[in-house]
Amino acid sequence: MASRGTTKRKILDLAENLLQRLGYNGFSYHHLATELGIKNAAIHYHFPSKEDLGIAIIERTKGRFYKWIYNPENRVLPVRQQLEWFVKIYQYNLNRGHRVCLIGALATDYYTLPASMQSAIDHLSNDIQKWVARLLDSGRQSGELAFEGSSQDKSVCLISSLTGSLQLARLMGEEYFHKTVKQIFVDLNLTY
């Protein structure tokens, strides 16, 4: 289905999709143009360079993340529900054509990216990690979940698992994502 909204929005939606399906070096302006029924040059009007497009994708994802975590309603949700929301982001990517997460996609292409994109994605991953660490910490303190080790280490391990499992799911099957999620919850002493 084609996305609604302005051309700029449609380009962004499709580019995000292709980036997470094919990698940054795996899709082209031509690819976007033909699928949207417009011309190459029209895309360059909205996003002068591919770098601009890449930055826009990262910034939009950042915005969505911040919007959720800084929403006062969400901050008071049980830790378990906040964790489930976080996992749902990955689940959503899996459901939309086996997309890998944005961080995973850009991480493997990392050394081919312009510096501006590198620092944008660095920033996002740092913020995500801090948020997860704080969440795990407060969950452990309140007794909502349990684990050994530091919340920092645990958060990095958890994010790595989710990132990696979206990739393994491509090679081995969707169920391998669910196996990982199941194990993550078991390892936090949570039923799933």
Add this chain to the structure above:
Amino acid sequence: MASRGTTKRKILDLAENLLQRLGYNGFSYHHLATELGIKNAAIHYHFPSKEDLGIAIIERTKGRFYKWIYNPENRVLPVRQQLEWFVKIYQYNLNRGHRVCLIGALATDYYTLPASMQSAIDHLSNDIQKWVARLLDSGRQSGELAFEGSSQDKSVCLISSLTGSLQLARLMGEEYFHKTVKQIFVDLNLTY
């Protein structure tokens, strides 16, 4: 440093390195040629198509893996040591210029790969997963380690963590790989 051995071997070494650093769509025959001080056409002599080169890289990695796990000496090692060997593969990739693992690299490019490469990497990831699951299972039975849940789920989660953490380490720093490994050991009731 340039690799030793025949030209074919040098090409394979460099291509493997570039594949895991830049992604399958991030390096070219030209890239290989200039760095090896030979010409484009010389590479095509040894590997007629990029697909042939990709297959060769996967098959060589497979071979190394099988050689180790089917070595009778290694099969009787303590579970902990076998696990440490497995982690060392990832550590080695990290040390050699922040390479991601072969599976991670090819997973994000997966839908741009020729079918032959897809099935080759599918096969490898299946074999690795089975080996890890068996290792964890026997370790739990012998009391060498402990974890909740099925050894299948745990193995997928463990491999995903390692795969993902090599990628996160690019964005966040090498220490984030070590944090993940530390947590993996803690979660198996092993000191590290």
Add this chain to the structure above:
DNA sequence: GTCTATACCTTGATAGAC
């Protein structure tokens, strides 16, 4: 086995008409 030379395609990007 390696070279020169080249064919052919795709890529990101721009100029200027409408």
Add this chain to the structure above:
DNA sequence: GTCTATCAAGGTATAGAC
């Protein structure tokens, strides 16, 4: 805002001399 037309650069791949 979108089009046509075009560009230079880089990509995979081949033919044929040495």
